[in-house]
Amino acid sequence: MSNLFARREQSRSVERHNSPRHPWLAGPYIFWAAGFIVLPLVLVFYYGLSGPDGTFTLANLAAIAQPIFRNALGQSLLISFGTTAICLVLAYPLAYILSKNRSRSGAFIIILIVLPMWINFLLRILAVQMLIANNGIINMILGHLGLAQMRLINTRAAIFLGTAYDYFPFMVLPIYNAMCKIDHDIIEAAHDLGANALTTFRRIIVPLSLPGVISGIIMVFIPSISEFAIADILGGSRILLFGNVIEQEFNMSNDWHTGSGLSLILMVFIIISMIVMHRVDKDGEGQIIW
Amino acid sequence: MVEKRSVIEKVYIGVIFVLLYVPLGVLAVWSFNNSISRSVWGGFTLHWYADLFRNAEIMSALATTAKLTVSAALIATLLGTLACIGMAAMGKKLQLVLTTTTNIPMLNADIVTGIALMLLFMRFMRLGFSSMLIAHVTLAVPYVILNVMPKLKTTNHAVYEAALDLGATPFYAFIHITLPEIFPGILSGFLMAFTLSLDDFVITYFTKGPGINTISTMIYQQMRRGINPQMYALSTLLFVIILIILLAVNRVSARQDDPRR
Numbered sequence: 001m002s003n004l005f006a007r008r009e010q011s012r013s014v015e016r017h018n019s020p021r022h023p024w025l026a027g028p029y030i031f032w033a034a035g036f037i038v039l040p041l042v043l044v045f046y047y048g049l050s051g052p053d054g055t056f057t058l059a060n061l062a063a064i065a066q067p068i069f070r071n072a073l074g075q076s077l078l079i080s081f082g083t084t085a086i087c088l089v090l091a092y093p094l095a096y097i098l099s100k101n102r103s104r105s106g107a108f109i110i111i112l113i114v115l116p117m118w119i120n121f122l123l124r125i126l127a128v129q130m131l132i133a134n135n136g137i138i139n140m141i142l143g144h145l146g147l148a149q150m151r152l153i154n155t156r157a158a159i160f161l162g163t164a165y166d167y168f169p170f171m172v173l174p175i176y177n178a179m180c181k182i183d184h185d186i187i188e189a190a191h192d193l194g195a196n197a198l199t200t201f202r203r204i205i206v207p208l209s210l211p212g213v214i215s216g217i218i219m220v221f222i223p224s225i226s227e228f229a230i231a232d233i234l235g236g237s238r239i240l241l242f243g244n245v246i247e248q249e250f251n252m253s254n255d256w257h258t259g260s261g262l263s264l265i266l267m268v269f270i271i272i273s274m275i276v277m278h279r280v281d282k283d284g285e286g287q288i289i290w
Numbered sequence: 291m292v293e294k295r296s297v298i299e300k301v302y303i304g305v306i307f308v309l310l311y312v313p314l315g316v317l318a319v320w321s322f323n324n325s326i327s328r329s330v331w332g333g334f335t336l337h338w339y340a341d342l343f344r345n346a347e348i349m350s351a352l353a354t355t356a357k358l359t360v361s362a363a364l365i366a367t368l369l370g371t372l373a374c375i376g377m378a379a380m381g382k383k384l385q386l387v388l389t390t391t392t393n394i395p396m397l398n399a400d401i402v403t404g405i406a407l408m409l410l411f412m413r414f415m416r417l418g419f420s421s422m423l424i425a426h427v428t429l430a431v432p433y434v435i436l437n438v439m440p441k442l443k444t445t446n447h448a449v450y451e452a453a454l455d456l457g458a459t460p461f462y463a464f465i466h467i468t469l470p471e472i473f474p475g476i477l478s479g480f481l482m483a484f485t486l487s488l489d490d491f492v493i494t495y496f497t498k499g500p501g502i503n504t505i506s507t508m509i510y511q512q513m514r515r516g517i518n519p520q521m522y523a524l525s526t527l528l529f530v531i532i533l534i535i536l537l538a539v540n541r542v543s544a545r546q547d548d549p550r551r
Binding site: 021022023024025026027028029030032033036037038039040041043044047090093094097098109111112113115116118119120121122123124125126127128129130131133135136137139140143165168222223225226228229232233243246247250256259260263266267270274 | 299302303306307309310311312313314316317320327328329369370372373374375376377379380384388391392394395397398399400401402403405406407408409410413424425427428431460485488489491492495496505506509510513514521522525528529532533535536540
């Protein structure tokens with residue numbers, strides 16, 4: 001009898017486990033994570049907070065006050081806020097239209113919108129470059145129509161176009177997911193209580209889709225604030241973004257300390273946006289469809 | 291209640307589609323252009339595609355990419371799946387610490403992850419294929435865990451226990467009971483690791499050795515050098531490959547959602 005009892009206790013203790021109880025199987029990954037996730041970040045902190053002689057200093061962080069770095073950060077913030085705004089303005093109506101009518105074709109359309117996300121982003125930028133280059137397709141068409149050529153490439157507008165084109169799907173998806181989760185009964189209840197379409201949209205749809213909007217903003221904001229390749233190709237190295245100056249510190253000046261210091265400053269912006277995301281998006285709307 | 295889309299809505303969807311796909315379409319069409327100039331249509335040709343396969347630089351980048359992507363995805367899948375099984379058997383606290391650490395590469399900016407790894411490699415080893423491989427595995431494992439963990443948590447534990455009660459060894463029960471159940475998660479984790487590794491530019495850029503290129507870093511170099519219509523051909527080919535992978539993934543996840551499971 002006591003034996004049976006013991007057995008029952010034992011089975012309760014393993015109740016939630018459906019695989020061998022071997023925590024050590026995570027061992028290789030724990031070493032991997034310690035060596036290749038934690039240690040590299042420790043190195044960034046070490047270099048960022050020390051001078052060439054190895055003593056503690058905040059000079060690498062203070063480097064942000066230098067005009068070249070300050071301007072680059074300003075440009076990056078401008079680009080990332082601008083890109084986020086463009087994407088939001090274009091994506092919100094689209095997500096609303098698609099979520100309102102969740103038919104088979106709607107699901108197919110959302111897949112088609114997400115599809116470019118899985119194409120190498122350099123190829124997407126190559127495609128944009130082809131259109132807007134001085135001897136590109138747009139200018140060719142303008143020429144055939146007898147219109148004046150436009151100087152599109154190597155401008156800030158070109159960078160905006162590239163980043164917005166690149167990150168647009170990241171904005172659509174979370175908003176669409178959040179809108180799909182809105183209970184239709186709530187919308188009907190609003191109608192029954194006399195709300196017109198505009199009021200329903202303003203008081204129901206907008207607040208309930210807010211978590212998706214926040215994740216979308218984060219998912220566009222973080223990559224675009226650290227962008228350097230798009231600026232290089234579409235901006236013709238004329239406009240230096242924060243990512244460009246960080247990259248140059250490492251690859252051209254070989255100044256690991258300043259480069260790491262600037263990386264730490266970039267991380268501050270990322271951490272701030274992550275805290276915002278965590279506060280608002282608890283259900284993980286930001287997850288990518290797979 | 292399904293409302294019909296209004297004309298304005300249809301037009302809006304149409305405009306977005308044009309904006310998204312025209313650049314890619316133009317790129318694909320121009321890969322068949324028998325002229326090196328972008329502003330002249332010189333007739334249909336396949337010779338950029340033929341040149342592509344004779345270009346040693348492109349072929350070597352393609353080979354590096356294939357080797358890198360396949361090995362990174364395999365290692366990441368193995369490491370991630372084992373990590374999930376181990377984590378499921380851990381205490382809550384340790385699990386939380388490990389999950390949080392795992393989230394770092396997913397949430398951090400790629401440039402910071404790339405630079406951090408570069409610092410590590412420059413300090414303790416040299417840059418080359420192995421540094422790229424380590425970087426890609428590090429980038430991919432979190433996504434494998436993201437795919438496998440939920441599957442592992444929702445498997446029916448009673449079946450596994452029944453197997454043990456019937457005298458199966460834990461290993462045998464794992465292979466025959468747990469593994470088939472979590473396999474769709476492992477597969478989508480693998481495919482996701484594969485796509486991420488294939489697509490990555492920033493982390494590769496910082497962790498690659500001199501003289502070694504993946505497709506991404508090679509396209510970057512070529513684009514800074516000038517126009518090369520072979521790149522358009524390459525892009526079109528890669529687009530088709532990605533499309534095929536995505537269709538495969540779609541079928542896998544459709545099977546996962548199948549109620550007959």
